[in-house]
Amino acid sequence: MATPNDRAVLNMILNPLLPNEPFDPNAEEIDAYANLPNITECRELEKSGITLAENGTLDKAIEKLTNAISACPSNPSPYNNRAQAYRLAGNIEAALNDLNTAIDLSSDSGKAAAQAYTQRALLYLLKEEREKSKADFQKAADLGNSFAKMQLVAMNPYAAMCNKMLSDVMGKLQRGEQ
Template identity: 50%
Template sequence: MADRQQERPNDEAVLDAIFNPLLPSGGEVPHGVVDETPENDESEEVRESRDLELQGVHKAEAGDMNSAIDFFNKAVLVSPERASCYNNRAQALRLRGDIIGALEDLNHAIELSNGRGKAACQAYTQRGLIRRLEGNNEDALEDFKKAACLGSTFARSQVVQMNPYAAMCNQMLSDVIGRLQAGEPDYES
């Protein structure tokens, strides 16, 4: 059992690389979030949807995004109220290049989760990344703030990085350190 627990961080790192290729290594955005419902509270539909989702995650791990999306589509059909189905499908759609479809699914995941829990944290982070890549930094920052409040350290780092004052201070500090390392004075004469 201890060996299996030691393997989990490696498994999580692989899933991060697959589902979150834009994140730095070790970014902790929840991935493969299949559901937050306790197993003893699940209906037959939720169990079936969870199983389909897991099969989709395995297909995505194997690089077969089309099959992964097929499994995620089936999971949505079986249990359309589960936010994680839309969130995981959004990740696969994004990796396949369907940004519009990914954003639609992320919006729906946030709506279904009422902006709470692991699925919402992941959806806000993924949507923030897409928005930032599209140059919509204001909305990206809002998504990262929400994800940070839900526990994402990656989103928290993005909030700090996107703060114009922090960016200016970081640039000034970098300039001073660079001049000191080059043997130049840390002030202009």
């Protein structure tokens, strides 16, 4: 079984154009929001909202996530999740507003900011605003979001071509071809 360090090394070999951070097994994300007022109630409401969204009950999900925001308006997480529900419901502008709020509340740091930047980048792609999308993917990648890193590579035609060539070479090596 591969260790996280083994996977990091393989990732560097197979995806040489992606930025790679050194693996730190002792690194933990500090829960910057654990001491906010009503955070426990907020998180329970948020979990319920996520479950409703996963079941396709988007109006009720949005309502539950709105209640989570009301319980703890300083927590960026329910804004991220309500943005997802809004996107699924087809309300792109409401989703963008929530993502902007999540980014502001997160002070451009942590997982909440990385998720919000990634979601907003995807919405910008949907709106065919490629430069804004790329800028947000870069911010998310800088915050450690691996999906955003892959998207940046995919948006770079030269990097995509190099990745394809390297993948072909690695495939031939694995098959014993010259």
